[in-house]
Amino acid sequence: MAQLTFSDIQGFVLSSYAKNMPCANYVLLKITDVKTCRNWLATIIPQVTTGVDRKDDYCLNIAFTATAFQKFGFTADELITFSVPFQEGMSTLTRQQILGDDGDSAPARWFWGNEENPVDVLLLLFAKDEDQLDEQLAIIKTGIEQPSGVQLIKSLSAGRQPDTKEHFGFLDGVGQPVIEGTDQKARQLRRTGHATELKAGEFVLGYENEMQKIDPLPAIKRMPEFGKNGTYLVFRQIEQHVHSLWNYLKETTTDANGQSNPKDEEKLAAKMIGRWKSGAPITDHPDADPNPSGVNEDNNFNFAASDKSGFGCPVGSHIRRTNPRDSLFDDPAVSLLTVKRHRIIRRGRSYGDRTQDVYKNDGKERGLHFICINSNIERQFEFIQQTWVNNLNFATLDHETDPLIGHRSEANLFSIQGCPARTRIHNLPDFVTTKGGAYFFMPGMEALKELAK
Numbered sequence: 001m002a003q004l005t006f007s008d009i010q011g012f013v014l015s016s017y018a019k020n021m022p023c024a025n026y027v028l029l030k031i032t033d034v035k036t037c038r039n040w041l042a043t044i045i046p047q048v049t050t051g052v053d054r055k056d057d058y059c060l061n062i063a064f065t066a067t068a069f070q071k072f073g074f075t076a077d078e079l080i081t082f083s084v085p086f087q088e089g090m091s092t093l094t095r096q097q098i099l100g101d102d103g104d105s106a107p108a109r110w111f112w113g114n115e116e117n118p119v120d121v122l123l124l125l126f127a128k129d130e131d132q133l134d135e136q137l138a139i140i141k142t143g144i145e146q147p148s149g150v151q152l153i154k155s156l157s158a159g160r161q162p163d164t165k166e167h168f169g170f171l172d173g174v175g176q177p178v179i180e181g182t183d184q185k186a187r188q189l190r191r192t193g194h195a196t197e198l199k200a201g202e203f204v205l206g207y208e209n210e211m212q213k214i215d216p217l218p219a220i221k222r223m224p225e226f227g228k229n230g231t232y233l234v235f236r237q238i239e240q241h242v243h244s245l246w247n248y249l250k251e252t253t254t255d256a257n258g259q260s261n262p263k264d265e266e267k268l269a270a271k272m273i274g275r276w277k278s279g280a281p282i283t284d285h286p287d288a289d290p291n292p293s294g295v296n297e298d299n300n301f302n303f304a305a306s307d308k309s310g311f312g313c314p315v316g317s318h319i320r321r322t323n324p325r326d327s328l329f330d331d332p333a334v335s336l337l338t339v340k341r342h343r344i345i346r347r348g349r350s351y352g353d354r355t356q357d358v359y360k361n362d363g364k365e366r367g368l369h370f371i372c373i374n375s376n377i378e379r380q381f382e383f384i385q386q387t388w389v390n391n392l393n394f395a396t397l398d399h400e401t402d403p404l405i406g407h408r409s410e411a412n413l414f415s416i417q418g419c420p421a422r423t424r425i426h427n428l429p430d431f432v433t434t435k436g437g438a439y440f441f442m443p444g445m446e447a448l449k450e451l452a453k
Contacts, residue, residue, distance in 0.1 A: 002181035002200035002207045006051030008229040008444040012061040013204060013373055014051045014182060016347045017126040018173070021059060023133040024158040024349050026235070026369060027123035027140060028112055029150040031071045037149030038072075042452040044123075044143075050445055058127040058136045062448070063233045063440035065089065068120035072451060078220045083232060085377040086439045090236075091115065098382050100390045100407030105434035111237070112154045112436040119153055119438050122235065154436075156237065158349040158369050164295065166350050167240045167366045168269075168404075168431075169358070171279030175299045175323060177343045179203055194300035196343075203345055205230050205375050210340045215375045218441070222450060229444030231373045234344075234381045236437035237351075238405075239367040245269075245404075245431045246358040252425060263288075268425075271416050272403040274319030283313035303327035304335070310417035315395045318404040321388045324395070342383050344372040367435070377439060405432050 006014070017024075031037050049059040066087050069079060079087055088095060091107035091114045101107060107114040123140060127133035137155070144152055166172040177196045178184035188195040201209030205217055206228035218227030246265070253264035266289070270276045276289035280296035283303060290296065304326040307313055313320055315327075324339055326332035352366025374380035390407040392399050401407050403414040403425075412428040443451070 002204075004051070004179075004181045004200055004204065004207070005229055005444075008446055009051040009204060010061045010442050010445070011049035011051055011053055011059055012124055012347065013231050013442065014179065014184075016173070017059050018160050018164075018349075020056060021126040021128055022160040022162075023127045023130055024160075025125045025133060025137050026156040026158060027125065027137075027152065028119045028154040028156065029121040029123065029144070030118065030153050031068055031120040031149060032151050033147075033149035034071050034073070035149065036147050038452050040143065040148040040150060041448070045445070045448050045452060048445065048448065056128060058125065058132055060126075060136070061124045061442065063122045063124070063442040064451075065118075065120055065122075065438050065440055067118060069441075071120065074220060078218075081216065081220075081227075082218045082441065083377050083439075085382060086232060086441060090234075090437045090439050095382075098386045099434075100385070100401075100409075101434055101437075102407075102409060104430065107437075110434070110436045113235075113438040114436075117153055117436075121150060122233075122438075122440050156351065156369060158351045160349055161354060165277070166368060167242050167352070167354060168245055168273075169277050170269075170273055170275060171277065171295055171297070172348075172350075173346065174275065174279045174297055175319070176345055177202075179345075181207075192297045192299055194298075196299075196340075198340055198343060202341075202343060202375055202380070203231055203373050209375065210337075220450075223447065226443070226447045226450065227441075228447070230447060231375060231442050232377050233440040233442050234370070234372045234374070234377065234437075235440060236370045237367065237435040238370050239365055239433045239435050241429075241431050241433070242355050242358050242366065243361040244429055248429060248431075250359065271314050272317060272414060274313045274317035281313065281319075282317075283307040286312045301325075302332065302336075304332040311419065314414070314416050316397050316400050316403065316415060318402055321394060321402050322384055324388070328395070342380055342388075344374045344380050344384065347371040347373060365435075367432070373442070403428060 047060050113119055144150055177198045178188055179200050180197050181200045185195045185197045199209050201207040201214055217225055220226045249265040249268050250260050253268055254260045270282045275281055278289050278291040278294055278296040280290050281301050284301055302325045326335045328335040348368050348370040351369055389402040392411055399411045400413045401411050408430050414425040416423040
């Protein structure tokens with residue numbers, strides 16, 4: 001088992017802070033003067049939350065894009081030790097094609113993270129309440145306004161709804177893997193009775209991963225193990241079109257007499273996502289939500305034995321595409337082993353007010369600040385997005401993508417497996433739009449100190 005150096009790992013890698021710190025703000029910065037920025041960074045580092053800190057007021061973490069390291073003076077030989085997607089950035093044509101970012105989601109339309117609004121530094125601020133968040137955010141902005149060598153690009157507010165559900169209405173954050181060498185497994189077992197523990201190297205650089213290998217460490221001449229205890233952080237701002245989803249569900253389930261059926265709407269939504277609103281898996285509860293007014297974090301299920309054909313949870317549903325579990329191949333054990341090599345840990349939070357009427361477009365933007373951590377962007381996040389979410393021929397399907405977040409330019413279908421025949425839903429619109437994004441590297445504490453020298 002990996003012996004993690006918790007004092008050198010930023011706390012965000014190990015915790016979402018969601019339980020005690022529901023309020024958040026993501027501060028996006030551009031470096032304007034490197035020397036002054038190093039001095040500013042030296043004042044920030046003592047405030048950065050590590051894996052050994054147990055804070056109850058606020059937490060602060062920091063990450064950088066490849067352009068930041070270029071400005072810090074990293075040579076070409078040093079930069080190529082980092083992941084290729086990180087070097088290129090999320091808004092390049094190659095990454096755009098891999099991620100399916102076109103149309104309204106094209107980088108040219110983004111609010112940040114593109115050529116017009118590049119980002120070098122990300123500060124992640126979390127607090128116990130809005131007052132504490134505002135206080136700490138004011139301190140950060142005051143420091144930036146001084147000669148700091150950084151310029152504020154965007155300040156993105158975020159939070160977590162009291163019922164932990166995202167804007168579409170479904171329980172968020174269910175089914176997260178846990179990191180070997182931490183106490184996460186024991187805590188998750190106490191809470192849900194189930195935990196999928198993965199090697200630390202899947203999420204923290206410098207440790208063995210699920211392939212019994214260690215991903216390459218980013219290195220600089222002054223610090224050959226610069227990347228040790230760091231991780232890659234994916235950040236995508238995703239607008240959710242709540243009214244589009246629920247109006248589509250309503251129209252699709254309306255009968256020939258023009259009568260709508262809320263229960264049919266809920267069931268179709270659960271089929272598309274793979275869970276009911278409470279979080280209960282539809283493969284175990286195919287007919288109705290067992291806890292419609294509460295929370296169900298059940299994650300102790302697979303597909304091969306009881307739902308191989310997708311009669312309960314459709315093969316192309318959101319949760320089955322993003323985590324096929326034991327159903328990817330004919331051999332369940334091989335499937336589980338393969339899927340373990342493509343997992344991510346999600347750290348996202350919602351933004352914007354919750355809509356009062358899911359069928360009405362009130363003109364307000366709301367969505368998800370999708371954030372995940374992984375040690376290998378290509379093998380983990382991008383693989384999931386390209387090979388599972390946007391794959392037109394995923395599993396046994398033909399010309400379909402993820403019904404919730406999938407790329408629509410070539411496919412707008414969703415199949416619900418059944419006997420004697422499947423039901424096929426047509427004309428799926430876009431339910432989400434990418435509004436910004438970037439690939440970041442979150443260094444360990446020793447590497448942070450090296451940057452400030």
